[in-house]
Structure formats: structure tokens, C-alpha cells
Amino acid sequence: MLLSEVGYARPETLEQALEILVENPGARALAGGQTLINVMKARAASPDVLVDLGGIPELKGIELGSDGTLEIGPMTTYAEVISSAEARARPILGEVCAQIADVQVRNRGTVGGNICASDPTNHLPPLLAALGAELTVAGMGGARKVSAGEFFLGVYMTAVGLGELLTKISIPPGRADGFASVPIGVDGTCIVNAAASLNGGARIALGCVGAVPVVVEPESTKVEAVRGAVREAGLEPPSDVHASADYRRHLAEVIAARAVRQASERAG
Amino acid sequence: MTESTVTEPLVVEETETRRGYAGQSVPRKEDHRLLQGEGVFVDDVKRHNMGFVHFVRSPYAHAKIRSVDVSKALEHPGVVGTLTGEEAALLTDPFFQISSPPGAHLRDFCLAVGKARFAGEPVAAVVATTRETARDAAELVEVDYEPLPAVTDARRALDDDAPVLHDDAGTNLTWEGVYEWGDLDAAFAEADRVVKISELHFHRFNSTPLECNGALVEYNRGTGQWTIITNNQFPGFAAIMMGPAMRVGLDKLRFVTQDIGGGFGNKITSHPQLVACCLLARKLRRPVQWTEWRTDFHLSMSHGNERWFEDTEVAVKNDGTLLGFRTTALDDAGAWLRYEPLGGVIWAQVTPGMYRWRNIRLDFKQVVTNKAPCSPNRGYSRMQHLWFTERVIDIVAHELGLDPVEVRKRNYIRAEEMPYETPNGCVYDSGDYAKMLDTALELIGYDELESRRVDAEARGRLLGAGIGSTLDSGTNNFGQSRLINPELQFSGNNEVAMVKLDIFGEIVVTLGTTPQGQSHETTAAQVVADMLGCSIDDVNVRAGHDSYWNSHAGFSGTYASQFAVTGLGAVRGATELLAAEMKKLASVVLGCSPDDIELAEGQARMKANPEAALPFMALGAIINANNAGLPEDLDVTLNCRYVYRPPFQPPDVERKFGNLTLTYAAQVHAVLVEVDPETGVYEIVDYAAVDDCGVRINPQIVEGQVMGATAQAIGAATHETFTYDEDGNLLTPNFYDYHVPHALDMPPLRTGNIESPSPFTSMGTKGMGEGGGAGIHAVCAALQDALRSRGNPIVYDSCNPYRRVWELLSDPESSRQRVTVEPG
Amino acid sequence: MGAPVVTSQTVRVEVDGTTYERAVEARRLLVHFLRDDLDLTGTHIGCDTGNCGACSVIVDGKLLKSCMLLAVQADGSSIETVDGLAEDGQLNTVQQAFADHHGLQCGYCTPGMLMSATALLRENSSPSDEEIARAIQGNICRCTGYWNIFKGIKAASGQEVAE
Secondary structure (H helix, E strand, O other): OOOOEEEOOOOOOOHHHHHHHHHOOOOEEEOOOOHHHHHHOOOOOOOOOOOOOOOHHHHHEEEEEEEOOOEEOOOOOOOHHHHOOOHOOHHHHHHOOOOOOOHHHHOOOHHHHHHHHOOOOHHHHHHHHHHHEEEEEEEOOEEEEEHHHHEEEEEEEOOOOOOOOEEEEEEEEOOEEEEEEOOOOOOOEEEEEEEOOOOOOOEEEEEEOOOOOOOEOOOOOOHHHHHHHHHOOOOOOOOOOOHHHHHHHHHHHHHHHHHHHHHHHOOO | OOOOOOOOEEOOOOOOOOOOOOOOOOOOOOHHHHOOOOOOOOHHHOOOEEEEEEEEOOOOOOOEEEEOOOEEEEEEOEEEEEHHHHHHHOOOOOOOOOOOOOHHHHOOOOOOOOOOOOOOOEEEEEEOOOOOHHHHOOOEEEEEEEEEEOOHHHHHOOOOOOOOOOOOOOEEEEEEEEEEEOHHHHHHOOOOOEEEEEEEEOOOOOOOOOOOOOEEEEEEOOOEEEEEEEEEOOOOHHHHHHHHHHHOOOEEEEEOOOOOOOOOOOOOOOOHHHHHHHHHHHHOOOOEEEEEEEHHHHHOOEEOEEEEEEEEEEEEEOOOOEEEEEEEEEEEOOOOOOOOHHHHHHHHHHHOOOOOOEEEEEEEEEEOOOOOOOOOOOOOOOHHHHHHHHHHHHHHHHOOOHHHHHHHHHHHHOOOHHHOOOOOOOOOOOOOOOHHHHHHHHOOOHHHHHHHHHHHOOOOOEEEEEEEEEEEEEEOOOHHHHHHHOOOOOOOEEEEEEEEEEOOOOOEEEEOOOOOOOOHHHHHHHHHHHHHHHHHHEEEOOOOOOOOHHHOOOOOOOOOOOOOOOHHHHHHHHHHHHHHHHHHHHHHHOOOHHHHEEEEEEEHHHHHHHEEEEHHHHHHHHHHHHOOOOOOOOOOOOEEEEOOOOOOOOEEEOEEEEOOOOEEEEEEEEEEEEOOOOOOOEEEEEEEEEEEEEEEOOHHHHHHHEEEEEHHHHHHOOOOOOOOOOOOOOOOOOOOOOOOOHHHHHOOOOEEOOOOOOOOOOOEOOOOOOOHHHHHHHHHHHHHHOOOOOOOOOOOOOOOOOOHHHHHHHHHHHHHEEEEEEEE | OOOOOOOEEEEEEEEOEEEEEEEEEEEOOOHHHHHOOOOOOOOOOOOOOOOOOOEEEEEOOOEEEEEHEEEHHHHHEEOOOOHHEOOOOOOOOHHHHHHHHHOOOOOOHHHHHHHHHHHHHHHHHOOHHHHHHHHOOOOOOOOOOOOOHHHHHHOOOOOOOOO
16 A cells, blocks of 8 residues: 655656656656556555656647547546547547546546556557557657557567657547457456457457457458457467456457447448 | 436335334434544544554465564664564463364464464564555565465365364364254155255355554553554454453453444454554554555455355255255355354354244354455355355255245245244244235336346347345344353343433433444434434434443444344433433422423423423533432432343253344345346346335435445445465455446345334334345346256356356356255 | 656645645655645545545546545645535535435545545536446445435435435
8 A cells, every 4th residue: 555665756848757767767657647556555566766747748638630640648648538529530539438447547547558557458458459559659869650569568568668658649540440348347447358440451459368459350340250360369368366268268259249340330 | 327216215014103203314413524524533543653553464375484583674764663473472362262172272363473374464563653664664574484285265174185274273174063953854754855956155255344444552551551442343342352362351441433434244353453553552652553454454354254055955845845954054264263153153043044944954164264264244144044045945946947936935934923933943023024025026027027038138138037035133142152162151242321411401322332334323312312302403422432431331332233222222221211310300399200290392391281391401400510409319310321131041052042133134135137148247237125124213224224235245246256366365355356336336226115113122123234145145046047048057156257157158057067856 | 957856845735725835755645645644534545456436536626536646746736625515514515415315324435425426516517327326436335335325416416316
């Protein structure tokens, strides 16, 4: 419950934030705190320094480009996504954010925090993987773009390295999206989740079944094709108190099909 | 969830019109302070110079403790002291054990001594000037553990190669007893069929009150008395445990409670931590503050009894008449017996459940395992047993192709048979279970079941309906402890109240109870105001419990569904004494006989001439400040203390026979679930709860208890479970993994009520509050009904998360192998 | 120049209309700052993983769980807690509605519930049953089962409650 001693900084610019991260290898970025503070309460991780990103304007905001691309600042909260007029260009974003936890968490939790945590049970990693999002990662030396497929490297591990920060999430245009899940209790932690996007080919990203989202691209949107593609992915999901590996494997098929069905309904 | 409406409770039986406050849903006195955040919960209390304690806990489920080195912790700035198991073993004697041997031989101290026996067991304590410092310093305590194999499955605890937790006991089977009544042989001979169930399992969970345990302990060096500001809900029990262990008289332990954030039984066995705090307060010469965090609570406090029912055989006639059963109950007590093995007899308050079978045998075996110690949890031990009887009814009906409603009605104890003596001599005071069932079925729209089933099917869902009936036995006869251990000197029960009339006419009520949301201040005031004929606003009920007030007795506290009988019985007794004194005094002043006086409208006045009246203030002033000239023999103090004592006899230990509880409230729940057969996910789509707790002093408060218990039952039935891995690590140590119901999880709820007054209590009230277990029974039954068309699996566990429903769907045969039906 | 890294700092907050200034360690959670440093014990703690909502307060107009914010992060903020609801000991509309509908038993979750209800009614003066439940989804209650709390909040909004 009680945190270890920690240093705290509240930079006003991205550059200041990067400087502190570079100077302090034991520093961690503090986004909404809805994950990191709990990790620190449990003393599962005790960073030396917390770099509070809450005061950096360039990390916030949602812009809708003329080509329909959504540019989302990583410090955008779930609540801000839900209420954003721009974000309605890709409605699945707000719909999924609205399924995360509760009002209090949505007022503080951020899109960037959710994906950088790379918790296998989170909602946004599979969603962004299915949508084909592009992430901008910046360091002192400059910025680079990373596709969603290359961003998630493992449990709690992403392409954001030491001394770097996620600075932008770019979502291509589209509307034929779906998301389905089996949570523990309404809006609870997911046992299995899946995001589907039918803009172009069919792309499904499965969550909770591996260290990172598992992307599956079935030949068609027919239920048998989707389920077959999931089976062929040879999932090796974890077994835990909520579900066995077998159960997760089974749910993945069903949930993937449901996500695809929802996406199909919006394709027309 | 689509609806959140609760309809007005359907009162099926009207009793006579009541005057006054009793029977009305008067607003609560507690609310004014609680709504403003001005309740005083234990962590709200501060003392100058207080030290904060953090317990160092074993990471291992089972390990020898080779050494504990606190030297580095002591050097940490801000640390003021420590306590180790070795010190505890020198300064205290082991806690009294309720059990007969071998459980009697357990040596239980406030900290682990020599061995850690569950992951999370406190091994040492560090006190520092801030909370964070204590936590930091705890990491500097070096404990040398030698891990040992752990036993986490009660069914393995008696294997030859099972690790033995307590060498002093020499076995993990710490208590066993055989209960048998009636004539089993005759019952099975008469049976048309014998339904055999190899194994049923009631799971481990508890009520997770939102506020965890805690204390602030001060030591007065001059008087040798500790003041223990705490939220322990049974100070009578804590004192009996702590005094002898600490080698001090009970008067040296002053317990003070005020607002408690939920108890549900889970705040009864904090005495080890309280002893540690007492020792530290004395040693360190400063107040010591303990806050139990959520993870600490889940790891170590008050798990509900986990019970296996093995080799059950049920004798039944073809028409569904149940003749009797035999079973072996294997109870998993966790690592220590802190209130156990009382669970080994408390189930016997409801031996036949709500049913008329007379031939029953139950072999009770309790074992210790490397898990958190069990202690009372809402429904304590009765819930487990009642779940068992309900599962049996349901499985029997299912297997014999009979209607579960008809089987229940055929076998329910009937209203006209009340008071009903059970096979083991308990007396169910009153109740009409069949009527409650009819009410529940009407509320749930049972007649429309088939059309709802069709509708659900069209949406790809399997609809199921389930009934759960339960008893809420209240006001214990502690003599039942002698059935566990004939050497024990406990019996009966008591509760105390004091009522006084102060100088300025204030009525002040002091309770011995420790409410945790049950509205004692309000209901006590209702009773007193009615009896004294004054406004409820003129009755001040002190908040909380303080043993300094001497308004307590050996069994004082709030547990086991009893306040409406014991607490209010004491209030009524004290108020009767006060009323008599007020009339006597008034009669002296007004020159008449006490029978000529009535108490009404805040006055003592002559019935024949109401103008001749003395306001309460006058009475109070005369006795307290203006008493010259009163008759010498006038025995009036206007400060009355009453000890309520329920009418019990010590039970017959040989026959295990006798009345164990005074009152029997009841609840019948009906539930509709919809299962998604593709995933095993299900939703409770409709819920009806009908209760009967006799005369209700405050209907809204009673209904609130029913609702709360229902919600807890829903949580327990669906997701809540303390699950351990093979190494004894708790996999649900916090609210992230241990999912309790949130607002969106709640089904629509319809409630109904009947009042069957108890013939055994002064006001016809019955204790209530624990009856929600019915929800677990009902959800199990509903799931079994829903899955009928999918291979007829048997629901065998009290907790059915989605993964278990999916197992039942995928492989119904495995569960069916637990049940066989043989000719009689 | 980069931003300074500090292990403690002076924090200035306004809580329910009163301004406080205290030195505090960076690691101290806002809820502990309120309860232990400022002696404002109306806000409660019921868990250690950010799930229970007993610590809910409104900071700069946003409802959040004060166990997941550092006190230093609240520097310069305006915080509303249960203490600010009643006026001169008179329960406000929401509080009174909870009392009328028996929306509390032990009272431990109540401060957080009231703040969530307050936040809801500020932005939605006529919430549906589902919206009410969503608004308090982040507040665990173990005593009431939530049903009477739904009624209380609905009544507080001036809507008719099925009695």
C-alpha cells in the first residue's frame, strides 16, 4: 500500500522529460497513474524517479487530419477519448474506452499509459493492433514511427526504450471495427478480448492469450474461417485463477468471431 | 444490467396495527454523522506520538523459521521498535484453544513461533514514526526460512505423506465428531431409492468488509491497563482470548469501538494482532497504530469455512419424500484454530435444513492446512450446511425427475408444526416456508418461465430457474461448544444494556453491542421511545462500545444474527426497569400509586388526571440534584442496567441434543439466470428474495440487510473465491483478482416479506442478517436447471465462475459421475 | 534547464474551501495526505489496488480515486471531499436522499459514493438507471447491494423512484 521513496519531477516540455529519463536510468514515466501507482503500492516495481507527464501540452490532444487519420496524444485520458468529437471518426475507440473500469479510472487513465503498460489483459493493445495504428516514439536524438505490430514486445515491455517516450498514436481512417471480450464482471478485467477491423482485409488481434496481442488474418469473415484462423494461430494462453489455457483458447475463437460480426455489421 | 428497480416489499401477512415507532421505517440516527464523513472509524483516530506498526509476513505457506534478525530494521531512522515471535513466546502464553485434543495442543501466539504455517502469517512486527517508514524497515528484517512442503487440499491433509502443520497435535485432523440421530438403517430400508453423491464442495471466501481490521492501542503504565481502540466486533471473545494469553485480568483490557466499516463475522479473530499491538505499546512506551491493508486481510484474516461433503447417501421415496441422509463433512480450517472448531457444531443449529427428515448422520472432520485461518463469515457454518441440504434437494429432484418446487413443499417443515423440534433438539420457533416459496415464485414470475425459456433460446441463451431456501438461526446457546469440547465452561448467552434518565431529562442508552452498519442506535431508540412514551429524538443511544462503560458481559458483541433478540432484549429489560422507577418516583411526588401513572408525551402523569404531570426533566432533576425529603426506602436511581439472558439449557453432550439457537429467521430466494452456451458466461436476469424475521422493528433496515446479504451471495456464487496454488500462494489477494459485485453487476431485485413472530422473544423479533446464503443455493440450482438440455451436468461446487460453467457444458458426464441413483 | 527532481516538496491545496500548505514526501498518496497530514478523515481507504473507490474525491472538477494520485501531483489543485457537501451541518440534497432511501449501512463507502453521485449529477441532472449504476461502478459497497443507493441517487436528481 505504501510506496518506496521516490523522486518526482514535473517537466513542462517533452525535451525536459526526455532529459530526466536519460539522466536517471531508474526513472519511469508517470502517465495517469492508474497502473503504475498500484504497481508501486505493491512494491512490484519501485522506480527511482517518477517523471510526471501531466504538464506537457504537446502530449495531449486529438486531431483529425484531412485524410481521416486520427492523431492522439498519449496523455489523452479515456474520458477525453469518449467525449471527443474528433475521435468519433473511429467510433470503436470511444466504445472500448468506455468499457475500461469506471469513471474515476477513465478520468485519469491515459491511452498512452494503457498501451505502454503492455499488460496482456488491457483493452487498447489488441485494439490498436487490429486498427493498424502507428506509434511515434521519441528520444533525445529524434523520433521514429513504430507499427502496432512491432510496438508490443512482451509482458510490460514495448518498443519504448530507456530515455524514450511515446509521443503520438496515429489511427488510420475506418469504421468497420468490432471489439468483444469476456470480462470478470461488467467492465472488469478481461479474461479474453479481441478487436477486429475489416477495413481492407480482415484483421483480428487477440488479447489475453499471449504476452503480446496475437494478430490473425482469416481469409473471410465467415465464422468458420475466423475460428479456424484462430486455431491455426496455435495459441498458448496462460492458465490462471480465472481461466485455464484451454478455456482461453476456446474463448478466443468465440470472441474473435463476435468481434468480426460486430465489425461486419458496421461495414455495411 | 437493464433495470435497477426494487419494488416495495410485499407484506404478505399483516400483524396487528402497531402504534409508535416500532414497525416503522424511521430515519436512522447514524446517518447524520456518516453522511458527512464524520463517523469515527479506527483509522481516523490519532494519538500524539503514535507509532505505526507493519507486520512482516511469511512468503512461504510452510516453513521453519530458523532465525529472525531485526537489527538492521532497528537501525533504520524513524524505527522505534520491533517484536519477534521469540519475544511473544516469552511474554505471553499460547491462546486458549476451544478444541479438545488434538486441536487443544496447538500453540498459537500473536506472531509465528518457530514455524510459519501460511503465506501471509505475521512473523515479526516493526513500529516506526510514519507508516511508510515502518513498511520500509520491514524489508530490513531478515528472516531465515527453511521452506517445507505445503498441504493446501483438505482431502490430502490426512494422507500418510501429508506434511503435518503442528507437531504438538501430531496430526492435521484437529477435531472430529460423529453426529447421528434417528434411525438411519430404518430410513434406508424404507427408501425406494438411494441417491448417492460422491463429493460436493463449498468454497472458501468471505465477506470482505470494505474497512479492514485495525487498532490503536495505548498502555497506561500507572494502572497497567490497555485501551484498545479497535473495530473488533466481538470484544467479549477477544478479551477472553487475550487476557489469559497476556497474563492479565480482563479488566486490564479496555475495548473501545465506534463506527465499524462492516464486519460480517470477519472482525472477530483479530486478537493475535491486538496482542502484538498491546505488547508493543507497553514495550515502546507509546501508542501503537495498526491498519490492516486489503492484501493483509485477504492473506490472513477470517476466511470462511471450506467444506467438502463426501459420500453422501440420501434415502428417498419415489414421491420425493426425503427420509434421511448420511454424509462426511470435511472442513478445512486453515492453519490455526482461532474460533474453530466451533464450526464443527454450529451447523447443527440447522441439522435438517428446512426439511422434515428425521434420520441424519454427519461425520465431521476438521483439518488444518497451510492456508489462512478460518473464522466466522456471514452465515457461519450454517450456510455451508444449508447449501448442502439445498443441493441435495435439488439433485434428488433432478435425478428423480420431480419438480423442485413440489419436492420442497413436500418436505418443508410446515407452519402448523411450529415450534418444531429437530432431530437434534433444536427448536425452530416459527415460520411458513411454503408460503415464502410461493411468494418468491410469484415475484420471479415463475408461471411465465416456459415462455421466458423460449425467448431466451431465440437469443441463443439457456434460461434456468433456481430456488434457494435458508435459515438464519440467531442467538446462540454457547453451550453447544461443549459438543466440541466437554471440558468447556461456556453456555447460554447474554447481552447488556443500560438506560438512564439524566438530570435534564435526557434518556441515554448504552449498548454492549458493536454494530457495523446494523443500525442499533436507531432500532434501540425506537423500542425505548415506545416504552417511555417519548419522542425518538429525546433518546440518545451512545455510538459504539466501550468496556469502560461496563455495559457488557461475556458474550457482548455483534455477530450471529442476534441483536433484535439479545441487544433489544437487554434494552427492553433495562427500559422496563427505568419505566417502573419513573412511575414509582412520580407516584411519590404526585401522591398516588405507581399503577395510576402512565408515561406519555415525555411526561409521567396520572392516567385519571393528565394535568398532574411531571416532565422527564423533573424526574431526573429530583433524583440527581434535589432529593431531600424523599422516602428512605425509595429504591429509585433512574440508572438501570439489565442483562438479557435467553432461556437455554446446557445441551446433552452424550446425545448431542438440545436447543442451540433461540430464533430461526428464514429466507427463500428465486433466481433466473441466462447462460451463453458458447462461452459459459452467464447473467442473473431476475432475482426475488423473501424473508421472515418475525416482528420487524424497522422494516427498511431489515430489508437493507436482506439486500446486502443477497449481493454478497451473488458475489460468492459467481466469482469470489480464495484460491490457492499448490505451493500455498493465494491467487486472489486483493480486489483486483478477487472480484466482488459492483453496481453494474446487480440484477433487478424484488423483495417480499412475511412476519412470523417468535414465541420465544419478548417482542416477537428474531435476529437476522445472515440469511443471504440462499442466493448461493439459488444460483447453483438455476445453473443446473439451465444446463439440463446440455447433458444434465450436476452443479457440485458452491462457486460457479464462467470457467466452471464451461466445464459443465463441455463435459457434463464428469460431473454426472458424482451422482448415482440406486434402488432402496 | 530540466525540471528538478525532488523527494519531497511543499504542497499547497485547497480542500473544501480551506487552503493548506504542507511539506510532504513525493511518495505520499493523496489519500494519506488528506487523512494523515490534514486530518481530513472523511475520505476512506478500502483496498490497495485502486478498485474500491472509498477514496474518491473531486480534484479540479474531476472525480478520481485519491489513492492513485500522489499528493505532490495535487499541488495547486482544488479538492472537494465529503466534508464540503453539507452546509452548516445541514445535509444537502444528495446526502438527504441517501438517508431517505437507506443508501448506507456501515457508512464506510458512503463518502466516496456521495462524491461519485455528486460528479454524476453535475453533468447529468436526470440520469437513467443505467447511468446511475455506471456512475458508481467504481465504488464498492458490501453492505447495501447498491439497490438503495440507486434509489437515493435517482431521488436526489428529482426523478420519481419506484417505492
